[in-house]
Amino acid sequence: MNCKKIEEFLSAYIDNQLSPGLKKDVDLHLKGCLNCSKRLADLKTVVGLVSSLEPKQLPQYYQTQLDAKLAESIRQDSRRFSLWTSFTWQMVFGVFFLGIFIGSGVLYVSQKTIKKPNEAIYSIRINEMGVLTFNLYSKENVKSIVFNVKLPDGISLASKPKEKTFHWQGELVKGENVISLYVKGMKPGNWSVNAHLQSDGTILKEFNMPLTVTEKKG
Incomplete structure (x- = not known):
């Protein structure tokens, strides 16, 4: 040898x-x-x-910050549905401006104006994959945040086509937080993505986002 x-x-x-x-x-x-x-x-x-060497204690919120940076990298390199504006959370689920107060009142959700309430503002072709990106901005570190998404029949998770729900639980760090969800168009038609944001078991807000799945061209 x-x-x-x-x-x-x-x-x-x-x-x-x-x-x-x-x-x-x-x-x-x-x-x-x-x-x-x-x-x-x-x-x-x-x-x-x-x-x-002794294991070093990771800083508080380190995992959330890491997840946010990784998701942000995906957001920049992938075709995406962008739901963000500076210094606010922008979630396009209806026509509204809502302030969500948790503790000292540090979280806000703002909404871009839509001309028609039921107008589909995003579209994806059948069998095409896209990234649904939620950029969440917080003025402080906030614990115990839960975000649930329910997908309609025409949309599925890209990695698990049979899955129709997405559940995220974690902490928000001060500044920008990113949640990226890979989705895939399954059936043509006009659909609605339902979601709700909650903290400590209390639903803070329910949302509805129109989304269209179109046939492939050619």
Whole structure:
């Protein structure tokens, strides 16, 4: 067995994960090879240093911030339904302006004006995938937020075509928070996406968003 092959087994050798026969072959090689023995010693030193490090406590809201950044990256690189305006939440589900007060009153939902209440403001072709993006802006860190989405027959989750519901539960960080939902057009027609926002078991607001699925051209 050559040195290159032995190097591939050194990590498993340290962790005692080699089979008895393979461990015997590695032991035999190490006895006659100074270079591999040195590499083994160096690797043991690194493993020892890593093992001695104490796990660092992640900052509060770290996961939510990470999710927001990842979703924002998806939002920028993908074709999307954008539901955002600066310094507010923009959710296009009807014609309204609503202030939602939680605790000291830090959350707001604003709505872009639509000429016709039942007008479908977004469309997607059948079997086409799009990203439904919710950009949620909060003036403070807020815990215990739940956002539920119910999709109509003509729309499904892209990853699970049989699924008609989406449930997100987490925390909002101060500033922009992003929830991105991949959807797929299943049946042509005019549909409505229903959703509601809640906190501590109380529904804060129910929404309805018109959306059209069209036939593929050609």
